[in-house]
Amino acid sequence: MKTRSLLLLSLILIIGFILGWLSSTYVSNRRLKEFRSYASYEGFRYHALDMLNPTEEQKGKIIPVIEEFSEKNQELKLRYRKEFGQMMKKYREELTPLLTDEQLRCIEKGKRRNSPSNMRRRGPGRGGRQRDGSGPPPSR
Numbered sequence: 827m828k829t830r831s832l833l834l835l836s837l838i839l840i841i842g843f844i845l846g847w848l849s850s851t852y853v854s855n856r857r858l859k860e861f862r863s864y865a866s867y868e869g870f871r872y873h874a875l876d877m878l879n880p881t882e883e884q885k886g887k888i889i890p891v892i893e894e895f896s897e898k899n900q901e902l903k904l905r906y907r908k909e910f911g912q913m914m915k916k917y918r919e920e921l922t923p924l925l926t927d928e929q930l931r932c933i934e935k936g937k938r939r940n941s942p943s944n945m946r947r948r949g950p951g952r953g954g955r956q957r958d959g960s961g962p963p964p965s966r
Contacts, residue, residue: 865899865903866900867896867897867899867900868896870892870895870896870899870900871889871892871893871896874892874896875888875889875892918933921933
């Protein structure tokens with residue numbers, strides 16, 4: 827009888843742990859997905875309007891301001907990605923002569939894993955917005 831009770835208690839604890847872990851992961855991913863959506867033009871606009879909840883009278887004045895800063899946000903993001911890509915290319919060029927063949931293979935493996943073609947293979951809707959910030963705003 828004691829063995830059966832211990833097994834049942836252990837099973838309940840394991841199920842509780844798994845359910846807690848899954849729900850925590852779900853909540854974290856949902857928050858991260860919402861945070862990432864701010865990076866796109868549409869997402870920035872959507873969140874600003876959702877947060878402010880302007881009246882119809884205010885919308886006429888607020889929307890142009892939001893759109894201007896949505897564009898600036900998009901331009902800044904694109905400029906950052908371009909500059910970061912150039913910096914990483916220079917980093918690899920300077921680092922390559924200093925590494926062993928095995929270390930170079932590790933870098934190449936990491937590059938392939940994070941390549942744009944591999945990102946497309948994951949498909950839309952998996953892991954939040956696409957790298958270009960496209961996609962629908964998160965549903966609430």
